[in-house]
Amino acid sequence: MIKIENLVKTFGAKRAVDGVSFAVERGEVLGFLGPNGAGKSTTMRMVTGFMPPTSGKVSVGGFDVVESPIEAKRLIGYLPENAAAYPDMTVQGFLSFAAELRGLTGKNKKQAVARVVERCFLESVLRQSIDTLSKGYRHRTCLAQALIHDPQVLVMDEPTDGLDPNQKHEVRNLIRELGKHKAIVFSTHILEEVDAACTRAIIIDRGRIVANGTPAELRGMSELAGAVTLQAKGASLERLSSLGRVESLDGAFRIYPKDKSRSAELAQEVIELVNHHGWKVEGMYSERGELDEVFRRITLPDTAKA
Amino acid sequence: MKTVWTLVKRELGGYFTSPVAYVFLVIFLLLTGFFTFTAGNFFERGEASLAAFFGWHPWLYLVIVPAIGMRLWAEERRSGTIELLFTLPIATWQAILAKFLASWLFLALALALTFPAVLTVNVLGEPDNGAIFAGYVGSFLLAGAYLAVTCMTSAMTRNQVVAFILSVVVCLFLVLAGFNPVTDLMVRWASPAVIDTVAAFSVVTHFDAFQRGVIDARDLVFFLSVIGFALFATGVILRGHRAG
Numbered sequence: 001m002i003k004i005e006n007l008v009k010t011f012g013a014k015r016a017v018d019g020v021s022f023a024v025e026r027g028e029v030l031g032f033l034g035p036n037g038a039g040k041s042t043t044m045r046m047v048t049g050f051m052p053p054t055s056g057k058v059s060v061g062g063f064d065v066v067e068s069p070i071e072a073k074r075l076i077g078y079l080p081e082n083a084a085a086y087p088d089m090t091v092q093g094f095l096s097f098a099a100e101l102r103g104l105t106g107k108n109k110k111q112a113v114a115r116v117v118e119r120c121f122l123e124s125v126l127r128q129s130i131d132t133l134s135k136g137y138r139h140r141t142c143l144a145q146a147l148i149h150d151p152q153v154l155v156m157d158e159p160t161d162g163l164d165p166n167q168k169h170e171v172r173n174l175i176r177e178l179g180k181h182k183a184i185v186f187s188t189h190i191l192e193e194v195d196a197a198c199t200r201a202i203i204i205d206r207g208r209i210v211a212n213g214t215p216a217e218l219r220g221m222s223e224l225a226g227a228v229t230l231q232a233k234g235a236s237l238e239r240l241s242s243l244g245r246v247e248s249l250d251g252a253f254r255i256y257p258k259d260k261s262r263s264a265e266l267a268q269e270v271i272e273l274v275n276h277h278g279w280k281v282e283g284m285y286s287e288r289g290e291l292d293e294v295f296r297r298i299t300l301p302d303t304a305k306a
Numbered sequence: 307m308k309t310v311w312t313l314v315k316r317e318l319g320g321y322f323t324s325p326v327a328y329v330f331l332v333i334f335l336l337l338t339g340f341f342t343f344t345a346g347n348f349f350e351r352g353e354a355s356l357a358a359f360f361g362w363h364p365w366l367y368l369v370i371v372p373a374i375g376m377r378l379w380a381e382e383r384r385s386g387t388i389e390l391l392f393t394l395p396i397a398t399w400q401a402i403l404a405k406f407l408a409s410w411l412f413l414a415l416a417l418a419l420t421f422p423a424v425l426t427v428n429v430l431g432e433p434d435n436g437a438i439f440a441g442y443v444g445s446f447l448l449a450g451a452y453l454a455v456t457c458m459t460s461a462m463t464r465n466q467v468v469a470f471i472l473s474v475v476v477c478l479f480l481v482l483a484g485f486n487p488v489t490d491l492m493v494r495w496a497s498p499a500v501i502d503t504v505a506a507f508s509v510v511t512h513f514d515a516f517q518r519g520v521i522d523a524r525d526l527v528f529f530l531s532v533i534g535f536a537l538f539a540t541g542v543i544l545r546g547h548r549a550g
Contacts, residue, residue, distance in 0.1 A: 011550045048393040051548050073395040080393070084386035086316070088323045100312045101394045129323070145390075 001026055001075075001153050001183035002047060007056035009042050009207075016042045018207035019056075026152065029179035031198035031215075032187040035299050039207040040187040041081055044157050047185065048078045060153055074102070077151035079159055083142035087131035091122055091141050094130060095148060102149040116144035119174070135162045143171070147178075154178060156186040160193065172196045191291040194218075205299040218294055225289030226263025227256045228270050234279040243269050252283070309396050310404045317378075317408030327412070334370055334416045341366060342423060354431025359423050360441045360517045364481050364510055367452050372473035374413060375456030376466045378405045379544070383464040392548065402540050406457055406533075413449045417442065437519030444516020447529035448509055452477050454536035461543040480532075484508025 002024040009017040017039040024030045034040050045051040047058055049065045049072055058065040063072040085094055095116065099109045117123055120140040125133060130141060139162065146154060159175065160168045175184060175197045188194070194201045194215050201218055203211040211218055219225060230240070231252040240246045240253055243266065247254040255270060257263045267286050274281055321327040338359065342348050346358030382388040391401055427433045452473075459472035482488045484505040492501050505511050509532075512525040 009550065045389070050389050050393050051550060070395045070397065073393060076393065078390070078393045080386060080389040082386055084390050086320070086387055087385070088320050089316070093319070097312065097316050098394070101309060101396060103395075142390075 001061055002185065003057075003059045004043075004047065005057045007043065007046060007058060008054045009039075009046060009051065010054045015207050017046070017053075020204065020207070020209055021056075022202060022209065022212065024153075024183045024185055026183050027180060027199075029175060029184045029186070029197055029199050031194045031201040032185055032204065033189065033191070033194065033201055033295065034187075034204040035189065038204045038299070040204060041157055043204070044078075044155050044185070044187060048076055048155050049073050074149075075151060076153045076155060077146035077149065079143050079146045079154075079156040081157040082161075083139045085130050085138060085142050085145070088129060090127055090129050091117075091133070091137075092126045094141060095144055098145040098148050104149065112148050112150075115150075116147050119147065120144040121170075136164065136167045139163060139167075143174075152182055154182050154184045154186075156184070158188055159186050160188065160190065168193075191295060194291060203295060203298060210298045211294070215291070219289040219291055221298075222289030222291070222294045223256070223297075224287045224293060226266065227254050227287045228267050229254045229283075229285045229287060230270055230274070230281070231283040232274060232279040232281045234277065235274070239273065239277065240270075243273065254287075310400050310407070313396070313401060313404030314408045314411070317405055318411060321408075321412055330370075330374065331416055331419060335419055337366055337370075338362075338420050338423070354427050354433040356423060356427060356433070356438050356441055357517060359420070360445060360513075363445050363448060364513060367449055368474060368477050368481065370416075371413065371449055371452035372456045372459075372470045372477065375409050375453050376460055376469040376473065378409065378457055379461040379540070380464050380466045380469045383461075383547070384466075398541055398544060402457070402537055402544070406454060406537060409453055409457075410450050413453065414446060417446060417449070434519060437517070440516045440519045440521050443521060444513050444525070447516075447526070448513050451480070451509055451529050451532040451536075454533040454540075455480070458536045458540045458543065461540045461547075480507070480509045482508070484511035 004023070005021050007017055007020045008015065020039070020043055022030070032040050032043070042051065046053045047060070047065070049058075049069045052066055060072040061075040063075070065072045086097075089097065092113070095113045096109060099112050102112075104112050117126065120143055122137070122140060122144060125137050125141075130138060133141065139159075143156075143159065146156070156175075160171050163171060172193060175186065178184060179197070179199065186197075198215055200212075200214055202209055203218070211221065229249070229252055235253060237246055237248055237253065240255055243255050244258045245256045247256070255266065257266045263286075267284075270284070341362040342356075342359040346362060348358045351358060379388070382391065392398070424435075424438055427438070428435070455476050456469070456473040459476065460466075460469040462472065463469050485508070489501055489505055492504070496504075506528075509529075512528045515522050515525050
């Protein structure tokens with residue numbers, strides 16, 4: 001549904017987005033990760049047709065966003081950064097305004113407004129003006145606006161920013177559910193969201209894509225992935241180091257596999273060693289790898305890398 | 307056209323959901339009343355016309371119209387709603403036209419509420435109601451020209467105060483270019499052709515004809531082309547911002 005080829009955006013001498021390409025199909029939820037100022041928002045603004053790209057191509061549902069902006073925009077629902085909405089309008093007024101501009105009238109409009117109000121739990125604030133709403137409600141109002149025409153493509157810039165943990169949870173569930181039938185792109189810098197909602201994630205840094213894969217694949221890039229952490233009475237660093245590199249933690253040992261493809265066998269080898277020496281096991285875990293370690297390693301400036 | 311109407315309704319609604327619109331209307335009516343009857347010597351003139359009323363409009367609008375139009379784009383940019391607006395399936399010109407029309411309609415309402423002035427001259431004497439009608443048409447177009455300029459300056463900045471000041475400066479130029487004390491100053495060093503050319507860019511020159519009761523195609527074309535040009539420039543400025 002969304003296809004981006006070699007997208008470049010320059011602001012003066014700064015290349016905010018530098019040759020980004022990716023595609024998102026229906027049924028996919030793409031998480032867009034990156035440090036602040038990496039080019040996430042700029043990319044989304046180009047996808048939604050707010051900014052024209054300096055070079056490269058964006059097409060949504062087969063329509064080029066620059067050449068046929070109206071047709072492309074019809075397919076997109078967009079939640080901008082900070083959930084901008086007209087503060088002087090009531091929630092109801094704002095949603096019918098959005099519905100009318102999406103070409104909905106009469107009964108269809110009423111139904112569309114009722115549907116998103118239910119979906120985003122806005123019933124209690126329907127007649128309140130937007131500037132009197134709490135941040136969570138304002139956010140959901142703007143999200144409701146993005147969903148009003150049941151779009152095939154949903155683009156969200158930090159949809160959970162500023163929400164409380166319960167609201168974050170609700171929004172993530174909503175994204176996952178909507179993702180079954182739509183193509184969704186959302187940006188975030190909260191890594192747990194990738195696990196909670198995405199089928200695929202892209203990490204972008206200084207305008208370039210530095211990683212692209214499923215959450216499990218990204219986690220596999222972690223040094224930690226496949227390591228075994230053992231907490232046992234009697235265990236010693238010398239004995240364990242026959243299996244691979246060993247790191248001594250507070251009262252425990254972490255054994256890294258010599259070869260990542262063999263990580264499945266490592267756990268078995270550790271158990272055999274434990275049995276052989278008769279150590280008393282208090283705890284043992286196989287590490288899946290940590291996303292934030294991967295994130296930090298690939299997005300820190302070169303000079304800061306260890 | 308339906309899209310434009312939806313946008314116009316939203317903008318107009320924006321004026322009336324706060325007390326600002328009502329306060330503005332009252333201030334406008336008080337000022338027109340003061341200028342006409344006190345500063346304009348309405349009664350001492352001894353003639354049944356609204357010359358004292360219309361004569362002040364180029365100056366009065368200099369403050370009033372930028373105050374009405376300054377928020378149009380500046381506020382949209384400051385609050386980030388411009389991103390919402392331009393990712394909806396609407397064309398840029400539709401948004402520009404809608405915002406302009408909404409504010410122009412509001413100014414038309416303010417102008418329409420000055421009808422007691424018309425009643426007053428009709429009670430006191432026998433004015434030329436055709437000339438008064440032409441005066442209103444001219445005044446409406448004058449407000450439109452100032453408003454289009456304000457749209458343009460409002461698109462330049464995210465600060466409403468800056469938009470206001472820029473707009474007053476540009477509109478002041480449009481007034482002064484044809485203001486007699488200024489043209490008299492130029493006589494000493496400029497040829498009459500130059501003076502006429504500069505004066506032709508002034509709203510005063512064109513507005514005077516309406517006050518005399520003459521609706522001339524040239525004056526209509528002048529005001530409509532100022533509006534057209536300023537709105538076109540607004541589009542160029544907005545596109546420039548989005549292109550970064």
